[in-house]
Amino acid sequence: MFEVLLELNADGNGAFVLFKDNIRIGEMMVEINWPNMIVYHTEVDLQYKGQGLAKLLFNEMVDYAKKQRLKVTPLCSYVHASFDKQPQKCMDIWDH
Numbered sequence: 001m002f003e004v005l006l007e008l009n010a011d012g013n014g015a016f017v018l019f020k021d022n023i024r025i026g027e028m029m030v031e032i033n034w035p036n037m038i039v040y041h042t043e044v045d046l047q048y049k050g051q052g053l054a055k056l057l058f059n060e061m062v063d064y065a066k067k068q069r070l071k072v073t074p075l076c077s078y079v080h081a082s083f084d085k086q087p088q089k090c091m092d093i094w095d096h
Contacts, residue, residue, distance in 0.1 A: 015027040018056060058082050
């Protein structure tokens with residue numbers, strides 16, 4: 001079973017963290033300074049590559065940004081490419 005949780009420190013730095021059976025297997029590094037979120041990097045453990053798990057992190061980040069009315073700056077190449085592929089899903093949160 002996979003689970004994504006947002007872990008932030010008091011300064012708004014942290015990550016959307018992907019767990020499998022309570023073991024950390026991936027993360028999407030972010031900084032939130034309302035009303036902006038910068039996404040820096042997305043990574044999934046090598047043994048889980050190619051299973052679409054980065055997309056779980058991406059979808060959780062998009063849902064969170066929409067709920068919080070954040071504008072997202074995608075410095076992460078994966079997130080930027082995902083925004084390019086799905087502009088209709090992300091146009092309202094994309095800060096470009």
